[in-house]
Amino acid sequence: MSASSTWMIENPWRPAPAEPWRSFSLGLKKKDASRRIDFSLLLEENTVSLELQERKPMRKSVFFIVIFIFVSIGVFDAVSLSQQGDVYAGKRRQMVSRQLASRDISDRRVLDVMGKVPRHLFVAPDYRGQAYEDYPLPIDEGQTISQPYIVALMTQCLDLRGGEKVLEIGTGSGYQAAVLAGMGCRVFSVEIREVLAAQAARTLRELGLDGVEIKQADGYFGWPEDAPFDAIIVTCAANHVPPPLLEQLKEGGRLAIPLGSTLYFQTLTLITKVEGKPRVKQISGVRFVPMIGEAEKSKG
Ligand code: SAH
Numbered sequence: 612m613s614a615s616s617t618w619m620i621e622n623p624w625r626p627a628p629a630e631p632w633r634s635f636s637l638g639l640k641k642k643d644a645s646r647r648i649d650f651s652l653l654l655e656e657n658t659v660s661l662e663l664q665e666r667k668p669m670r671k672s673v674f675f676i677v678i679f680i681f682v683s684i685g686v687f688d689a690v691s692l693s694q695q696g697d698v699y700a701g702k703r704r705q706m707v708s709r710q711l712a713s714r715d716i717s718d719r720r721v722l723d724v725m726g727k728v729p730r731h732l733f734v735a736p737d738y739r740g741q742a743y744e745d746y747p748l749p750i751d752e753g754q755t756i757s758q759p760y761i762v763a764l765m766t767q768c769l770d771l772r773g774g775e776k777v778l779e780i781g782t783g784s785g786y787q788a789a790v791l792a793g794m795g796c797r798v799f800s801v802e803i804r805e806v807l808a809a810q811a812a813r814t815l816r817e818l819g820l821d822g823v824e825i826k827q828a829d830g831y832f833g834w835p836e837d838a839p840f841d842a843i844i845v846t847c848a849a850n851h852v853p854p855p856l857l858e859q860l861k862e863g864g865r866l867a868i869p870l871g872s873t874l875y876f877q878t879l880t881l882i883t884k885v886e887g888k889p890r891v892k893q894i895s896g897v898r899f900v901p902m903i904g905e906a907e908k909s910k911g
Pocket of ligand 1: 780
């Protein structure tokens with residue numbers, strides 16, 4: 612603002628409202644386009660005042676610098692977000708090649724799905740950087756999300772082709788359920804801890820993953836309303852196979868469960884139901900959190 616002048620004109624006719632009438636601004640002619648003059652007309656009792664104020668408009672260069680800064684911030688954010696996505700995609704690819712394919716995971720569909728499911732979104736933000744490492748991670752309530760290799764191994768054991776109905780006991784973070792859904796299965800997952808059941812349901816919903824139903828209950832009893840299942844996966848350790856799970860398994864169906872001491876180590880065991888009887892195969896040594904509830908009371 613460089614200049615200001617006020618003219619006072621007597622108003623002989625009638626009193627006017629004591630409030631500014633109108634305020635407007637205009638730019639001057641072309642040769643003077645860099646100057647702007649604001650007019651204010653003020654009607655008071657017997658006076659009309661006209662105030663002229665010259666404003667120096669923001670110079671074009673300043674305007675463009677400001678726009679440039681805003682655009683750059685937007686572009687920077689977009690690039691850094693997509694780079695974050697790329698970082699996780701890269702880590703996921705490495706996980707698949709170094710931890711799964713290089714070991715004994717040969718089911719192409721398991722490798723493809725684990726190369727796509729965003730495991731980092733199933734752990735707390737503090738652990739995202741470690742989501743694709745070769746070990747389990749803590750989730751809420753003192754529980755764990757299994758090591759990627761164990762998720763792949765258990766999924767591969769079930770020999771899924773897509774379209775199967777699968778029961779999971781121990782939803783935890785929801786990651787294993789997401790992998791099963793990615794394999795084209797209808798997933799029924801039971802979680803005994805309410806907080807985890809609700810959190811996993813939220814994560815899966817936010818990812819837009821359908822095909823997974825989660826129920827808060829003691830998974831020892833399975834999901835009788837929707838039985839029988841083509842496959843059952845138990846992701847907590849028990850010292851025996853809960854009989855209701857065997858009952859809810861279809862003839863020829865497969866059940867993977869960590870069996871053994873719930874305090875120390877277990878054996879990942881694959882049970883196939885043949886002529887109504889379990890055929891048992893031991894797969895590998897594993898370590899899972901214990902199955903609580905009925906499993907602790909009952910010895911099977
Ligand atoms: N599959 C999970 C990890 C499971 S951790 C994932 O992908 O993240 C084992 C889970 O089993 C824990 O969340 C624990 O609360 C749950 N659990 C323990 N006993 C259970 C029971 N009797 N019924 C259902 N879930 C149980």
